[in-house]
Amino acid sequence: MATKVFTHELKAGMFVADLDRPWVDTPFLLQGFLIEDDEQIAALRAHCEYVMVDRARSTGDEYEAPAGAPAPAARRAPPPSAASAAAKPASGAEVSLEAPPAPPAPGTASGGYAPRVIRLDTPPPARGNGAEDEDDAGPGLLGRMFARLKGKGRRDARAVPPGPPPAPAETPQEFEARAALAPPGVAITTYADTVSVEVEVPRAREVVARSNDLLEKLVGDIRLGQSFEVDRVEEIVDDMVESIVRNPDALMWVARLREQDIGAYGHGLQVSVYLTAFGRHLGFPKTHLAILAQVGLLLDIGKIRLPKDLLQKQGRLAPEEFEAVKAHVQLGLEVLESTPNFHPEVIEGIAQHHERMNGSGYPNGLIGEEIGVIGRMAGIVDCFAALTNHRPYAAAVSSYEALRSITNWGGDFFHEPLVQQFVSSVGVFPVGSLIELSTGEVAVVVSHNKLRRLKPRVLVVTGPDKTPVAHPAMVDLLYDPKVGGEEGIFIKRGLASGAYGLDLRDYYLS
Helix, strand or coil, rough: CEEEEEHHCCCCEEEEECCCCCHHHCCCCCCEEECCCCCHHHHHHCCCEEEEEEEEHHHHHHCCCCCCCCCCCCCCCCCHHHHHHHHCCCCCCCCCCCCCCCCCCCCCCCCCCCCCCCCCCCCCCCCCCHHCCCCCCCHHHHHHHHHHHHHHHCCCCCCCCCCCCCCCCHHHHHHHHHCCCCCCCCCCCCCCCCCCCHHHHHHHHHHHHHHHHHHHHHHHHHCCCCCHHHHHHHHHHHHHHHHHCCHHHHHHHHHHHHCCCCCCCCCHHHHHHHHHHHHHHHHHHHHHHHHHHHHHHHHHHHHHHHHHHHHHHCCCCCCHHHHHHCCHHHHHHHHCCCCCCCCCHHHHHHHHHCCCCCCEEEEEEEEEEEEEHHHHHHHHHHHHHCCCEEEECCCCCHHHHHHHHHHHHCCCCEHHHHHHHHHHHHHCCCCCCCCECCCCCCCEEEEECCCCCCEEEEEEEEECCCCEEEECCCCCCCCCCCCCCCCCCEEEEEEEECCCCCCCCCCCCC
């Protein structure tokens, strides 16, 4: 259990589990670290008022033993060996050590696991051991979101006929909540999926490939001092918007699964996809979806003018290095100012994507309503994409952990009503996320049903022993009835990309 400690009370040996602001807004980009010297304490005091300290992961006099266990006189955890690090799943800032997987059943060989057809019973008990239940009764925005997402549209799965889930009926209150978040003068609408994920994925692949090629060309043009082709940007953006309007899950699936293939500036591509899907969820018209897509693609374009060794540095940035990185916003605006015909809201969104509601952001320290709706949305999505992807200075966390962090930062740093809508738009376990089921099997989230976000369609890619299966099986966790006396299956927890050595690029829909 982490405890709040003001920075003037910090001591060497304390393990910093979280900050009072988003990690991506500070030079402490390794999420979770042990304080080893006065220099780290001074840097923490310069950027934070308080931090969350995990006494159980601290050392020496700061260590706090679990109840009933004797506390050691001094404990300094050795660095993990390469072997242990490789065996440990990358599942976020905190990873619980699990018992070794059970041996294969008699008559089966390791690696030869044959996937059974997974079926779902009625919803799991009110309290289970999985991430799905972690925050049901707990405080905070994500806890409230879980309660809302789990309760809406509850039904007996065995009574539902096969076929695509019906479009959810929206209450007047939900419509008004979305309308209140739209930019002034913008009339919102309600979109419905017109094709399945499987049908849209081939077109989504083309959009991702062309967008990646465009980004690579923009990088080359800017480095040569040339203006880039605005018409090509708009053409790609139009294709992206049309794909997301038809079915947003397809483009989110492809962008997530191709994260290791896209170029050095592909972070912007993922932000663009999530940001446009976020706008669709809010009901923005296509003209505003195109603005969101451009903001996402170009919000980090200024990093092209930063030294490559600075962007690829391992570990904590020095204060002067962090200030240099923060300059990417102004550098990006200078690039865009030399290229005519960009919509003013695109420029504003890029200028404000690192501003924070309490004025702690940059470059202008804007507060609350001074930050436009698009700037607030871009800040949320940029942070989510950064946390869920591997970076030179920090490991990726699971989508679930990233959403927990963002909801905890809601109010102070991010606009809380928009945070709530973002969680609704991507789901607690977003499309493309690796998850562990209550059976022990690992799956990839393929698409959500809008009635119950915690019962998505998934692609089961391993057996219970985490060995990849030869033929992944598609499973709908909402509609598949139970078989025999099996207990209902639910999502146990989210996993970070690369957990158990799984490469998401291997799992495309055909």
